[in-house]
Amino acid sequence: MIDDEELFAADLIGRRLLKLTTAWHHHADDDPSLVHLWLHLEGLGPVLFHTPSTGVSLRPDRPHGPYSMEEYGSVSVIDDSPDVPVTRFVGQVIRSVRQIDYNDGRVSFTAGLTLQFPKGSIRLLGLVDDLLIAHDQPLGAVEAHLHEDVTLARVVQTSVGCPLQWDAWTTTGQCLYLRYRHGEGTVEQHPSEDVDTWDGEESRLWTSWDDGTNGGWIDLNDFLATAGLLLAPEAEVHTTPPIDLKA
Structure with a gap:
């Protein structure tokens, strides 16, 4: 498969999660924020989840090293980060991938994906530029605007x-x-x-x-x-x- 070729959600179904790599943006005194997530999948290799604007895009891509962003801080790259809930699904097979839509009455877009494993699920959301949210718990007020067609x-x-x-x-x-x-x-x-x-x-x-x-x-x-x-x-x-x- 060619790098930068967009993947379909269905391409992930039936793939075993072998490990994950994360990229974190560090800026000033703020807590690090998740900007990139690579899921290493059996038979497919590393798949990059990122947010080109809103929503989540995925493509085959190998993790890179850390880098500086001048006045915007730096990005660190970590294997098997315990700070991301998806870590607990390592070794399990992806059972389903479902689209998550956002609609607040003014704006509507595809916000991300839910990955379902045999022992639970994780949501990968891109609600703002360059910030990926990986979460398995309710997100407060924003939940009223998120919808899965299930x-x-x-x-x-x-x-x-x-x-x-x-x-x-x-x-x-x-x-x-x-x-x-x-x-x-x-x-x-x-x-x-x-x-x-x-x-x-x-x-x-x-x-x-x-x-x-x-x-x-x-x-x-x-x-x-x-x-x-x-x-x-x-x-x-x-x-x-x-x-x-x-x-």
């Missing part, structure tokens, strides 16, 4: 055999395809439930995991919890009883 308004089960399959729609109208087979679960985004529309740019992988069971059945609620999806309080759910293979 709440389902409608779910229709389309297969009870192997694989289990559901079509689902989020509260914003996004169409998702949910699938579980041999212990492997996936969530895909598509323009509609019509499979003839699934080959275009609007289709992409949202989530993928292997629970190690090689099983053929999973309860819908368990599937949604593992995939990081939620049912809206008044969600419309149509399911079919499982087939009894012993009958």
Whole structure:
């Protein structure tokens, strides 16, 4: 892969986090601020997360050394910094990468990404220039303006055999395809439930995991919890009883 080539969020799914490198801006007496984060991913190499303006951009890139910024201070580069919550996910596989949107009624933009691992998740946000926020806790008043499209308004089960399959729609109208087979679960985004529309740019992988069971059945609620999806309080759910293979 060529340096400076932008990566898609789906490129990270299924990759194991091997280590991380951080770059911190030091200026005057202020606390250091996080400006760059490299996630070293199995089979992909180091991936740079940075904020070219607002939001988060990612591309393949090798960490550089520390440097001075004259009157703007200096930047230090540290391997496996304990000050970043993502450190606790080293050794785990990225299960899903979800977009985070910001909208305060005046300005709206893609603010960052949520990376979900088997044992938790981390948000990487770019809300202002050159400042990356890596956080796994609420951020106060700004939380009211952050949104992830993970709440389902409608779910229709389309297969009870192997694989289990559901079509689902989020509260914003996004169409998702949910699938579980041999212990492997996936969530895909598509323009509609019509499979003839699934080959275009609007289709992409949202989530993928292997629970190690090689099983053929999973309860819908368990599937949604593992995939990081939620049912809206008044969600419309149509399911079919499982087939009894012993009958």
